[in-house]
Amino acid sequence: MLDIAFKNIFRQRMRTFLTVLGIVIGIAAIIALGSISEGMNVMMQQNLEIIAGRIMVFEGEGSEGLTGLMSGFMTSKITDDHIAILKDVSGVKEVVPLVFYMGGGGTMFSANWQGIGIEPAKLNYFKGEKVYMHDGRELEEGDRGVVVIGKGVSDTYELVLGDYFTILDEDFEIIGIIERSDVQDIDSGVFVPLDDMLDVLNTDTYQLAYVIPEDLTEVELVAEWIEEADDDLYTISSIDIARQTSAIIGQIGIFTIGVGSIAAFVGGLGVMNTMIMAVMERRKEIGVMKAIGATNNAVLKQFLTESVMISFVGGVLGIILGLFGSFLLTLAFGGMMQMVVSPTLALGALIFAIVLGFIGGLYPSRSAAKLDPVDALRYE
Amino acid sequence: MTIQNVIEMRKVEKIYNQGLQSEIKVLKDIDLKIKEGEIVAIMGPSGSGKTTLLDIMGCLMKPTSGEVLIDGREIEKMDDDELAHIRGSKLGFIFQQYNLINTFTALENVEFAIRINGKSKDEARRRAVKLLKLVGLEYRLNNKPGQLSGGEQQRVAVARALANNPKVILGDELTGNLDTKTGEMIINLIKDLNKRKGYTIVIVTHDHYIGKQAERIIKLKDGEIIK
Numbered sequence: 187m188l189d190i191a192f193k194n195i196f197r198q199r200m201r202t203f204l205t206v207l208g209i210v211i212g213i214a215a216i217i218a219l220g221s222i223s224e225g226m227n228v229m230m231q232q233n234l235e236i237i238a239g240r241i242m243v244f245e246g247e248g249s250e251g252l253t254g255l256m257s258g259f260m261t262s263k264i265t266d267d268h269i270a271i272l273k274d275v276s277g278v279k280e281v282v283p284l285v286f287y288m289g290g291g292g293t294m295f296s297a298n299w300q301g302i303g304i305e306p307a308k309l310n311y312f313k314g315e316k317v318y319m320h321d322g323r324e325l326e327e328g329d330r331g332v333v334v335i336g337k338g339v340s341d342t343y344e345l346v347l348g349d350y351f352t353i354l355d356e357d358f359e360i361i362g363i364i365e366r367s368d369v370q371d372i373d374s375g376v377f378v379p380l381d382d383m384l385d386v387l388n389t390d391t392y393q394l395a396y397v398i399p400e401d402l403t404e405v406e407l408v409a410e411w412i413e414e415a416d417d418d419l420y421t422i423s424s425i426d427i428a429r430q431t432s433a434i435i436g437q438i439g440i441f442t443i444g445v446g447s448i449a450a451f452v453g454g455l456g457v458m459n460t461m462i463m464a465v466m467e468r469r470k471e472i473g474v475m476k477a478i479g480a481t482n483n484a485v486l487k488q489f490l491t492e493s494v495m496i497s498f499v500g501g502v503l504g505i506i507l508g509l510f511g512s513f514l515l516t517l518a519f520g521g522m523m524q525m526v527v528s529p530t531l532a533l534g535a536l537i538f539a540i541v542l543g544f545i546g547g548l549y550p551s552r553s554a555a556k557l558d559p560v561d562a563l564r565y566e
Numbered sequence: 567m568t569i570q571n572v573i574e575m576r577k578v579e580k581i582y583n584q585g586l587q588s589e590i591k592v593l594k595d596i597d598l599k600i601k602e603g604e605i606v607a608i609m610g611p612s613g614s615g616k617t618t619l620l621d622i623m624g625c626l627m628k629p630t631s632g633e634v635l636i637d638g639r640e641i642e643k644m645d646d647d648e649l650a651h652i653r654g655s656k657l658g659f660i661f662q663q664y665n666l667i668n669t670f671t672a673l674e675n676v677e678f679a680i681r682i683n684g685k686s687k688d689e690a691r692r693r694a695v696k697l698l699k700l701v702g703l704e705y706r707l708n709n710k711p712g713q714l715s716g717g718e719q720q721r722v723a724v725a726r727a728l729a730n731n732p733k734v735i736l737g738d739e740l741t742g743n744l745d746t747k748t749g750e751m752i753i754n755l756i757k758d759l760n761k762r763k764g765y766t767i768v769i770v771t772h773d774h775y776i777g778k779q780a781e782r783i784i785k786l787k788d789g790e791i792i793k
Contacts, residue, residue, distance in 0.1 A: 193670070471665075474665045474667070476626075476650060476653070477659045478653065478679040478683075479655065482647070483647070559627075
């Protein structure tokens with residue numbers, strides 16, 4: 187009887203169109219807004235990959251997780267003495283001091299480039315061993331006056347090997363370009379030999395040190411030992427950050443999808459309204475249906491099919507519009523973040539649409555089914 | 567077994583608004599038998615209860631008291647679904663205002679009645695085409711009611727009434743909206759169906775010409791059979 191339901195919902199084209207539109211907007215909102223938190227999730231996973239198994243060490247009062255991370259970058263001053271202490275902590279394999287310099291350009295969320303001072307031979311501890319060079323070579327022990335840049339930086343500023351990159355009036359020859367990476371810190375990174383970076387910034391302290399433990403399963407334990415070794419130092423492990431960011435992303439997800447759901451719910455009320463109207467208009471027809479042998483259940487099914495059909499079509503079109511919306515959001519974020527619509531999100535939204543149609547259609551369909559055949563037939 | 571009586575009523579009463587001040591007794595002590603293959607007209611002035619009587623015969627409502635047997639089956643104890651099943655399988659309705667679904671074609675209107683009773687789309691289509699041919703509308707299959715004359719619409723309604731090969735066709739003022747000549751054509755069509763296929767016909771009418779076409783007239787006045 188699907189063909190009949192389909193025919194029936196097109197009796198009032200304009201009304202059906204508007205009703206479908208109500209669902210479309212709601213579902214599109216769920217998809218587009220939901221893609222923000224899903225995109226954040228993916229971005230977090232990628233960023234976690236580079237810090238996985240590493241302990242970030244900052245100097246200062248310190249606080250837990252993300253707040254500690256933020257304040258660490260602003261105020262932390264790790265000295266060579268601290269580095270020496272870190273190297274002595276048991277279970278520590280390697281210590282990588284880092285100095286950051288925020289470059290220019292880009293959006294308010296992210297700079298087009300970011301200078302990172304690192305001991306030349308330890309670049310792999312930052313970018314990971316499985317990220318290769320697009321062109322040129324990696325930094326090597328003893329390099330001075332040269333830089334390796336991310337592909338994003340090379341594309342943005344149209345830089346090739348042999349060009350010079352200027353940081354605070356100091357020119358550095360580009361000797362290597364790292365392949366395209368989804369990780370923002372690598373793609374927009376300008377990797378400078380640590381001593382050069384200290385000279386340029388006229389400082390002798392580091393904001394951050396990566397500590398690589400010998401046994402990756404003992405990250406938390408080594409972190410504890412570090413904090414015991416020196417009161418000035420505090421640590422943030424990738425696990426802390428993962429825990430905190432997913433909580434935040436989870437809340438953003440609940441909020442965004444919640445807003446979309448409210449819109450979709452209003453769309454569901456539209457379906458209900460449309461079906462109530464349809465039942466009123468087709469009262470006599472319901473009487474005829476019953477006279478020619480339709481059971482109450484058959485009448486119920488007929489109208490319920492129509493309302494679910496409306497919301498299903500709305501759901502499908504809503505997903506398409508939502509995908510488009512999430513694409514626009516990706517553009518709006520200037521490439522800093524890729525919005526992601528997972529199959530789970532799409533399927534969940536579609537099921538939600540169907541449920542809305544079902545619930546919205548239930549009351550009108552039941553009232554249609556319960557109509558007294560004689561009253562319905564004689565209704566003028 | 568007296569299956570020959572397709573409709574049988576014993577001491578049937580129908581009271582509206584029972585127990586209220588507005589209580590009204592529409593049918594009083596009705597006893598009647600309609601034999602298989604008969605053409606019966608129910609006549610009487612307005613308010614005499616003839617439509618109510620037809621509604622009860624049509625299993626659209628139950629009597630307040632008394633027994634009603636349709637093709638040998640008692641309907642008073644049936645639930646809504648069983649009544650619907652009896653309506654779908656034993657009875658066919660033709661209404662004064664045709665009551666076709668305006669957005670469906672002639673073919674779809676008949677098909678719908680067959681499909682509602684659980685037949686497949688293909689089977690329904692074959693049967694609907696056959697029935698529309700039987701009422702002489704094979705050239706109008708894909709026209710919607712708005713494109714058909716009153717007489718044609720009523721013929722679609724006749725085909726629909728035959729959709730599930732019923733025992734009894736119930737007509738409620740079925741020529742009331744038609745001019746005399748078209749009305750006669752519809753009556754002739756129904757008489758022909760009675761003769762060729764043996765359908766039992768019960769028609770409510772206040773038109774004496776149509777009354778005369780019936781083999782038997784049941785006259786009602788104030789809810790009682792007077793003849």
